[in-house]
Each structure stands twice: as C-alpha cells, then as structure tokens.
Amino acid sequence: MKFGIYNEIQASPGANYKQRYDETLRSVELGDALGYDVFMTLEHHFFPTFSISVNPLAFFAAAAQRSKNIRFRAMCHTLPVHNPMVLAAEIAQCDHLTDGRLEVGVGRGHGWLYDPASVPMADSIGLYEESLEILQRAWSNERFSFEGKHYNVRDVEVVPKPLQPSLKIFQTGTSARVFGDAGRRGGGVVVGAAPPPLFTEAVNAYTAAAKEAGNTPQVGLVVPVFLADDEATALREAREPMMRSYANLVVPQESINNEEVKERLRGGGFHFYAGGFLNQMKEYTFESVLANDIAFVGTPSQFIPWLQRFRERHYDFQELALMADFGGQAEWQVARTLQLFARDVMPALR
Template sequence: MNFGIYVEMQNPEQNNKPHAQVYQEIMEQIEHADKRGFSTFNTLEHHWFEEFSISANPMALYAAAAQRTKDIRFRTCSHVLPLHNPMVFAGQVAVTDILTEGRFEFAVGRGHAWVFPKASIPLEESRERFIESLEILEKALEEKEFSYQGKHFNVQNVKVVPRPTKKPRIFTGGASNHNYELAGKKGWGVLITPMLPLEHVMGQLDIYRKSCKEHGNTPDIVYVQAMYLDDDGERARKEAEPYILQFMKGNVSPMSDLPSKEELVNKDFGFYASGALESLAEIPYHKLLNDEYVWVGSPDEVKEKVTKVIEKCPDLSEIALLCSYAGIEHWKTIRTQDLFSQQIMPAFQKEKEKVLVP
C-alpha cells in the first residue's frame, strides 16, 4: 500500500498568513514527506477563492519542490482543462515532467461551477471545452505533430515542444458518474475526494470497476482522507475541531458566487444546485468523526480505520493524507506526518512485503 500527502492550500482571511508563508510551509512539508517515505504529494489547481485554495500554479510548485526532494511524486487533483489553451498546457505538462525527472502525474476535470464566471467562460461551454481540451491534450502527449478541428479549437500541424520523457499517469474523479466510466474506458486512475467517507462513493467505484473490466483495464484507486493525529486520541479530537470545521467551511465557501439554481441545472451543473455541497458544512463535528468523514485520534485508532478501508476497497493503490488545514500550525501538520509514517505506515508495508515473499 502506498501513502501520499494531499493539501488544498486553504487560506481564509482570519488565518492571517501571508501567501508566501503558506507556500514556504508547504515546501517544507513536501521535503519532510519525502524523507518520511510518502509516495506522492498532491494538490489541486484552483483560482480566485482564497478560503478554498490559493494553489493557482501547482506545476510551478512541483518544479521547485523537485529540486529539494529525491523520490516523492507530484500529482494534481485536478487540472481544470476548460481554463487552459490545451496546446499551451501540453507544453507546460512536458516541462513539468522534465523538471521533476518524470515524477509528475495529474488528474483532469471540468472544474467547479464557480470558476467559470471569473474566467469569463460561459458555464454552458465548460463541458464542450473540457472534451475538446482532453482530446487535444492526449494527441499532444502521444503524437509528435497533430491537427484538430472542433467548435472551440481548430489547429493544423501543431508540434508541441519540449517533449515529455513519457506520457504522465492520468487520473480523474469528482461527482460525475461519467468521469468514472471515462476513467475505466481509458485506463486512468480515479481519485476519491477528501470530503466523503468511502461508503458514499462505493456506487461510483462500482461503475469504474465495471468500465475497467469492459475495456480490459486494471482499477487504480487513490483515496484522499482528512486526518489529525496525536499520541493522545482524546487530545487529538479536542485540538482538531476548529481546523476540521474550517476545512469543511472552506470547501463550500465559493457557493455564494454561483448563479441561480435554475441556471445551474440548465447549464449542466445540477450537482451545485442540489444543496449537497452546502450540507457538508452543516454536519456537526461529532458526526464528522463518528461517520468517518475525517479520521482523528491516536495512531492505533487510525490504524484500525486504514485496515477497514483497505479491506472494503481491494483495488486501492494509495491512501493520501490531508493533514494541513486552514489555520493549522505548521508543526502540527509535521506531527501528523511523523506519527503516521512511524507508527502506521510500517505495519502495512511489512504486510505487503510478506505477501510478496514466496
């Protein structure tokens, strides 16, 4: 079992951290995770909404972090393709692959409904732009020269340079069943977001497995889980409460910038009109713990939760820890990384080694 690190880089106004400080702390957390044996560092691409995320250029972050690390891989969860010119984006992917020495992989997505008005992109164009951008990106990474004719992009004899050392590993995820069908068809991995317990996405994982089977591909599932660790479980649960609640609040904070529910439904963003996302911020802290939206406690308590998830999801290839919340002190994130890597990871890695021994 592989274990990674995931951060959203939330920075609410009351946090009062300069943006440069947030980035410096994240860089130190990546270096620390590399030394502690974590397999991946994951973040997202997001713009304009500080309480949600200030991760506007993850590929620049990876290129910088790669110069200070040896083994850890870098993964974006995910790049919002409709915001990009796909021919330009393909070249940026190639540069990131080169500068990270092949340690870069990424997920692709249509993006949250709230980003498009800020980007001056009509909501109703987002799915078309996503589909065309994805088709162009795949051509750019696989073919030395290509042409493409679509509604939004029409290019002839494009040669994207530089060339990547190899085609990066690709993922998708999100709330759409279509994404899980697409991932199974194309042989991509899927990412389970850190807002929901595993039971809430089992139906979509079944869709993914079925699609993988139909197209001869092997499931590859990464489960992102928010957690907070302390040697003392009760102290952990007490300390974690403000950070966990702000994390949930930050994830729904951009909803106030959305158009009417009727417009969202008519323009293919029905999920954002359903009220499902806002309801997450209203869940009481004790329910977040009891229903395992978040894992908070001692290493022994969390080790049991890891075991249960692995048993319930046999196609799981990685669990990524979200342990850096808006406003949390830097040293507390480092503590969770330390406790997890020293007291939880070795047990599962030893089990894997025993299985591999003839």
C-alpha cells in the first residue's frame, strides 16, 4: 500500500492566495517528513473556490526544494487546453527540477473549463487522444512526427527529455473506455472524493484490462479525511469546513447548468457534467456525506475498519491519498490529520 496527500488548494471566499500556497507547501514538507509517498494536486483555472492550482508543475518545482523523498503527481493535466509539444517539454523540465520525482496525470479535465479557455468541447476527445500520443512520442524519441486531425508535427525534437527513463502516467475520470486503455497500457488510475458508485464500472474495466494485459493494477483512492484523537471532537470540528468545501466545489457547475451548454457538453462526451451531478452537492448534509462513504470523519482506529468495509462494498485500491485540507480548515487541523494517519493508520496498512 502506498500513501498520498491530495490537495485541491481550494480558496474559500475571502482567502489569501499567497497564504494558501504557503500552507500547502508546508503540508508537503510535513508529508515528506512523515513518510507519505506522493503529493497530488490538480490543474484548474477560472474558479478559485474549486482550486487555485493553476500551474501544478511550478508548485512541484517549488515543493521539491523543500522535500527529499515525496513524489509529485498532477491529477490531472487538462490536455485539450495545452499545446502538447510545449507541455511535453514543461513536464520533462519539471522532472529534472524535482530530481526525478515526477509522475504524470492526464485527462480531459472539467467540462466547465472549456468555454473560458476558448476550446471547443466537441474537440475534447480528439485533442485529448492526440495529445497523449504526442506526449509519449516526445519523451521516448529523439525526434518525432505526428499527423492527426488537430496536430501535424514534422520532425520535431522536444527538449529536454525527462530525467527518469520513463514517466508513470495516471488517468482520472469516470470513463470505462479510458480506464480500460490505461490498464492495457500499464498506467495507473486515481478516483474518489465523490460517491464511490460513480467509479465502480471504470475501476472494474481498468482492473480487468490490466490483468488481461499482464500489468499490475494501481488504483489510487482519494478520500476526504478529518481525524482527531476522539470521535466527538472530529465530528464537531469537521462539520463546518466539510460543508463549506462542498459549497465551494459546486460553484463552477453553476456556470454550465443552462440547456445550451449542456447540449454542447453532451456533444463533447461530457455526460457527467451535462447531467449536473455536482448540483447534488447543494443537497448534501454532513450526515449523508459520511453515510455514503464519500468522506471519513473520526479517529484513526475507526478509519482502519472503515477502509476494509469500503473495499468490501465498492472496489479495491493499492494507493490511499488523504484529502485533509478542505473548506478553510485551520492549518493545525490539516497537520493533525496527516500526523495521526501516519502514526496510527500507515503501520496497520503496510
């Protein structure tokens, strides 16, 4: 079992952005000292309550100067909004700046990013697939060419090449087709921070494809977690920031709720967003979030059997990442969750 930290770097209304970056850098330092394996954040734009992690590579380069062992992974780079030849070089440079501690997460990203980025939703699948192919060719070939619908590349040398001989690629989302491709290719997947049934079909497709291809599955699970030494304290302290977090996350969904946008979302294969799933977060209660295995609040000794029940009810995983920073918590509360998990849960799961 590997252990990670996932931080969306939410900026609740009124938050100081510099403070949020500094707090997150300190959480990476703490995670490194405590023995966590990987730190993850996403790439996100335009909607600060969801995330101000607009450039994960820059953040990783800074965090690498303050840590020794922890690895870094963006979940995920939104490939259709990038020039893939440029992104390939930027990722490779970051691998050098992190001393070969970089992993790569890819996806089509959130449906609400496309209009502000002036990228046609209808092109998202083609742009994603061509971009992923270009990234892999750019890293593994001295020079390469590519001819597709969206990109035509003639004898290009992308520099630098990654420091590592190969970069592990992870995918996220809810698509069984995409996850099956990841399993056949030998990559990993990351899911979670939402109702587990959303991911069951995709995870099962990934696991089956990986095993059929002779690859070892690597499913990463992200769980919003709030730990304290006693249950009453955890429940009392977690309620307000957890519910504020869901109010933060639903904000960008409101930008794509009209029917004209939903039609374009469906045309681009963004059925999850067209269905308005995140609107359901407006109806979440603290009790429903915990009852439906979306998040965990309690003590370390309670978390261990909760994880076993999660496996039995939903799907297996080989990596567990805590989303411990959400909804404007105090920094000491985030640190306490990371410390208690490392002290009491990690040894029981290794």
